[in-house]
Amino acid sequence: SQTIHQWPATLVQPVGSPLSLECTVEGTSNPNLYWYRQAAGRGLQLLFYSVGIGQISSEVPQNLSASRPQDRQFILSSKKLLLSDSGFYLCAWWDYNEQFFGPGTRLTVL
Amino acid sequence: SQKIEQNSEALNIQEGKTATLTCNYTNYSPAYLQWYRQDPGRGPVFLLLIRENEKEKRKERLKVTFDTTLKQSLFHITASQPADSATYLCALHNMNTGFQKLVFGTGTRLLVSP
Numbered sequence: 352s353q354t355i356h357q358w359p360a361t362l363v364q365p366v367g368s369p370l371s372l373e374c375t376v377e378g379t380s381n382p383n384l385y386w387y388r389q390a391a392g393r394g395l396q397l398l399f400y401s402v403g404i405g406q407i408s409s410e411v412p413q414n415l416s417a418s419r420p421q422d423r424q425f426i427l428s429s430k431k432l433l434l435s436d437s438g439f440y441l442c443a444w445w446d447y448n449e450q451f452f453g454p455g456t457r458l459t460v461l
Numbered sequence: 462s463q464k465i466e467q468n469s470e471a472l473n474i475q476e477g478k479t480a481t482l483t484c485n486y487t488n489y490s491p492a493y494l495q496w497y498r499q500d501p502g503r504g505p506v507f508l509l510l511i512r513e514n515e516k517e518k519r520k521e522r523l524k525v526t527f528d529t530t531l532k533q534s535l536f537h538i539t540a541s542q543p544a545d546s547a548t549y550l551c552a553l554h555n556m557n558t559g560f561q562k563l564v565f566g567t568g569t570r571l572l573v574s575p
Contacts, residue, residue, distance in 0.1 A: 383561060394465075394567035395505070395550070441504050445561050448493065448554070452504030 353378035355453035357442050363459045370415075370429040372456050374442030377423065382444040384425040386417055387452075390438040401425060432460045463488040467551060467566040474541055475574055482536040482569045484551035489564070491553035494527055494534050499548045499568065508549075509536075541573045 354377045364370060376382050386398040397410045399417035407417050414433050418426045425442055437460045442453040466485045474480050484494070493512045497505035511518040511527040511534065518525045524537040538545050548570045552563040 392567075395565040397562065397564075400562065439502075443504070448510055449495070449507045450497075450505075450552075450563055451507070455502070455504050457502070 357453040357456050361457045364432050367431045372427040374425040376444055385443040386427050387441045388438045434460050436460050465566040467569045471570040473572045480538040480541045482549050484534040486532050489553050493554050495552045496536050497550040543573045543575050546573050
């Protein structure tokens with residue numbers, strides 16, 4: 352069966368520091384991968400999606416970037432974090448009309 | 462503009478009653494609509510999918526309706542239990558892009574009291 356791993360589970364970072372969140376998927380090949388952010392009291396916002404290695408599409412302009420160096424690895428990054436980057440970050444993949452989510456990373460920017 | 466609206470206020474009901482959650486949307490023509498459950502601190506989990514040509518879909522104690530004329534979906538949990546307490550998200554499949562993508566509502570929190 353398919354599994355999504357995300358790490359770290361929680362992260363507290365100062366404003367202006369860099370960020371790297373990692374997502375890996377097991378049990379599937381060439382998955383469509385997604386990064387979402389869920390801010391307090393708000394819905395899931397799609398940040399990036401990827402259909403393959405090196406192929407990244409951005410949904411909204413922001414302080415973040417994404418990369419897909421391997422088929423089952425999806426990385427979310429920032430060079431300098433802002434307070435507004437705080438939130439719950441979820442990696443997901445798509446399989447037959449259903450979205451599977453990872454356990455998420457809780458990011459707090461102070 | 463495109464909108465997906467779910468009641469932001471928590472829904473409080475007694476155990477054994479039927480919970481009904483609403484999802485309304487504007488300026489979308491979704492091929493299908495999905496409902497997800499999200500527990501605190503965890504990722505959403507898929508529950509049900511209903512297509513535009515389906516009026517109703519059932520799964521155990523769950524029932525979803527989809528009215529493309531009213532642009533509304535109703536999500537029902539019958540014989541509710543405290544374990545059903547969670548936030549429920551609706552999501553539309555966005556056909557305006559050439560890529561599989563869902564647009565999520567903000568979710569409604571359900572609290573079932575014993």
